[in-house]
Amino acid sequence: MRLHLIDTLPERFLEIEHQDIKELFDSPTLVRIEGEKNPPLFVSIMLHGNEYSGLLIMQEILRRYRSGEGFALPRSLWLFIGNVNAAKEGLRTLDGELDFNRAWPGTPHTDSPTVRLVEEVMGHITAKGLFAALDLHNNTGKNPHYGCISVVNEPNKYLASYFNHIAMVFKTPKGVSTMAFDDICPAMTLECSTPGNRPAIERAVELIDDLMHLDHFPHKPLPSHDLQLVENRATLTVAEGVSFGFEDEEGEFDLTITAGFDRHNFSELMAGEVFARTAVPRPFTVRSSDGEDITDSVLSITDGAVSLRTTLIPAMITLDKRIIRQDCLCYLMEDYRG
Template identity: 40%
Template sequence: MLTVLDHLPDALLDLDAHQLYDRLSGPTLIHLSGRRDPALFVSVLLHGNEVTGWQAIQRLLSRYTQRELPRSLSLFIGNVQAASQGQRRLDGQPDYNRIWGPGSTPEHAMAQAVIQQMQQRGVFASIDIHNNTGTNPHYACVNHLDAPSLHLAGLFGRTVLYFTKPEGVQSMAFGHFCPAVTLECGKPDHPHGTQHAYEFLEACLHLSGIPQRPVLSQDIDLFHSVAIVKIPDQVSFSFGDAETLQSNGGSQAHICFPPDLDHLNFQEIPPHTRIGWTNNGFHLDVQNEQGQDVADRFFYAQDGEIRTAVPLMPGMLTLNSRIIRQDCLCYLMERYPWVS
């Protein structure tokens, strides 16, 4: 499934994300030489509807068409087939940001080929660029708490999220052999997300090294993802209010959320905050990092309302029903108790 190139195909930078499938036909790894080695690894379009990474690469590489890159760059362009249809992934495809661990699909084998090639070549740092579908601030994610990864994340912004679930993500795999971060750059139609990602990539290309010293706790706001919230397949949901529960197949939805639910992202909300309404008890699936059911720890249902049981901070809440079904409703986060 993998095409490997040592040059940019002609006029590739002129193409929008939805046009790449016509030129590349599948996942592509492109090695570009620069003044310094090893290369900076950048992955884009692991989710086909998250186009900010590709737009940032277009802006970055357009600056270097007639001059040498400050550092070698290895660019992985992921799910161009889904990008051609503006979808996170197509039906029948695995999630391209869940294939970087053990698995038996052709996509897992392709990801292992990328990992093996980059381990052999050496990697300065790994950057995976994503978007959100809900209202979120820009933030960086790490899967390993090594100092270089935290320094790299802090270069993007103060807000840093540490998570170990879900497994199989690109940054987790690369974090075993180089500093690795995931950038969350807001919604894909926001130009400042592209600008932020571009400026970060430009800065990384000019780094001679990444500090090894510990990151000071006052320099970043570090959060830990402690649980993932999903809606079971058999549970219907809608967005509205208690009085105007939207119908689903002629009957009321099991759960209804406020139409501005995603405005709670990265807000530290107190106990007993209402986040929705339920017609027939409680139907959210909440699992911690060990895969245990912890719904009762975080939420309760009372008088037809779903409320928070403890102080918590949600992240990546979305109003996109397809994304909720393909991935999750949100993650729950807590401040990470760390000592620098």
């Protein structure tokens, strides 16, 4: 997999649909566009091929600053267009390849072509400093838009609060883009709700435009009521070899998850509230953020009824079975305590 490095964007980029992006860029592409101010802002889009809001957001930003043949940006920009092959197939990640958002410095998967590609990207973008790094994503379930930060400091809190009043603090999984910038510059993952969701796109465009103009991050600490920070306590995955489905679906499964489970996104799931039924003893695996199996301390199973032992906040719930298998059913959050 070769990195394609360019300093002019083809005109067609501003109009192209995500599934056609490979017609423009045959491989992952890093674009450098000079602007008035430096250091540059780094934005990555489509690290997950089917999460196309990032493309729409950057098209909108670039359209605002079109000038003659090129762009008159207030600040220089590095734009990384990630998994063009998965985008063509309408997939998050191709089968058998390393997820583009698990391949950044800190990843345990060191022997992978995607990791070498990302190392090349990091080499270019960090050579002369960065103003901030944003990684644009979508969710598959009913989530509001929100930011994810891996370090709680004033610039990151400012970034997060500008996007929404709730944000997530995360330390795992390792190899996520945003964590690679912990010691380099302010950084945030923008979860822009479902692909194409307008309110999320508009908010992200305003945030990026703001960063284009901003001279420096505010020195004044952010008032605490401006931002609710939650952190990941655990990841809830379906255990390997367990067949699963949803209550409103035909068929017999080892594990049946309540219909419309995604209504619990970013709201409390109370201790004792049954959210699944199981015919096997250990249908789920729950892992703490450092990877420890904490299934038995988090879940209670009584006569096949599955519930939480303590009240937690599910987030990033997906109902897409392929993604549940590849990734997880959801994260379980609690208020960030620092």
